Amino acid sequence: MLKLGIYVDAENIRLSGGYGMRYDVLRRRLGGGAHILRANSYVVEDPQRLDAESEYRSKLYSYFESLRRAGFKVIKKQIRHFRDEEGLDCRKANADLDLAVDALVQSENLDWVVLCSGDGDFVRLVTALQNKGIRVEVLGFRNVSRELKETADRFVNGFLVPGLLPVEDGERIRGWSAWYDGDKGYGFFHYYDPAEPGLVEKDVFFHVSQFREPVDEAVLGRGDNVFEFELAPSASRPGEVQAVNISVFQERVLI
Known part of the structure; x- marks a missing residue:
């Protein structure tokens, strides 16, 4: 050990x-x-x-x-x-x-x-x-x-370690944009799964339509911004989840 x-x-x-x-x-x-x-x-x-x-x-x-x-x-x-x-x-x-x-x-x-x-x-x-x-x-x-x-x-x-800092809504997860296609308006967030012990990295699909407020798409193309979101069943991918109710938590935080 x-x-x-x-x-x-x-x-x-x-x-x-x-x-x-x-x-x-x-x-x-x-x-x-x-x-x-x-x-x-x-x-x-x-x-x-x-x-x-x-x-x-x-x-x-x-x-x-x-x-x-x-x-x-x-x-x-x-x-x-x-x-x-x-x-x-x-x-x-x-x-x-x-x-x-x-x-x-x-x-x-x-x-x-x-x-x-x-x-x-x-x-x-x-x-x-x-x-x-x-x-x-x-x-x-x-x-x-x-x-x-x-x-x-x-x-x-x-900021991304589950439970390390208080989150107003315990259901929300913090992650960063690992990849984003500006033409199609979707990408993937990278995050640590709060249900797993330690720091288990996972990816989840997101679409710009799921943001609480309109967001500058340049923010989504940067890897040093932190987002908060929830996970919900995907309507188009049975058995998978996607990020919903998304908001920007911190900008220009080194990942």
């Missing part, structure tokens, strides 16, 4: 569209049949706010405890307050080095690493792990470094 390590740059994920990410779903969907040997989340806390704001302290500690219940080790980095050369108040907290050192040291016992971050500073870490024979996958949301995405063995768009 493959031995997996999951490393979450929590602040980067939070600020890049992953606020509210379900850590239990992260383990279940990305772990597949592997044995999760390490699961670390690198978080930040503000010591000044901890002392002064009881609500902040309560919410933060509740968040940390939810990560632990999901099976993650919480590694804290405190925010440092300082004044810059112009006398402006600044804050800094960067857990990148902690994450990189841990991943490299712990990789001696790993076959596979999932890095949850869009920070291009991790490109060298990904390469170093790969040079040790380890498969490295990157999961991110918005603002993912193109170089990081291209260096990884696989990039997983967090």
Whole structure:
């Protein structure tokens, strides 16, 4: 059985569209049949706010405890307050080095690493792990470094992982346009099947007539846009399904 390590740059994920990410779903969907040997989340806390704001302290500690219940080790980095050369108040907290050192040291016992971050500073870490024979996958949301995405063995768009982020209507699925024929007005969405364990990729037929609102067909020709839709029996293909009630969820998100 493959031995997996999951490393979450929590602040980067939070600020890049992953606020509210379900850590239990992260383990279940990305772990597949592997044995999760390490699961670390690198978080930040503000010591000044901890002392002064009881609500902040309560919410933060509740968040940390939810990560632990999901099976993650919480590694804290405190925010440092300082004044810059112009006398402006600044804050800094960067857990990148902690994450990189841990991943490299712990990789001696790993076959596979999932890095949850869009920070291009991790490109060298990904390469170093790969040079040790380890498969490295990157999961991110918005603002993912193109170089990081291209260096990884696989990039997983967090918006598309079933259940990872809240969906207003639980029946809706997120996917991207894998192919589109503008002359005929139809194509295929690529998505992860929520009924299957792990990340099982599937394709489903769609027609522009099934969009909730008129859509610029140029949007359908791009592979970096995310759509939401439901599955319904196909009227023309017995036994098959098609995408219906379609809407644009996010535009220009790297897939």
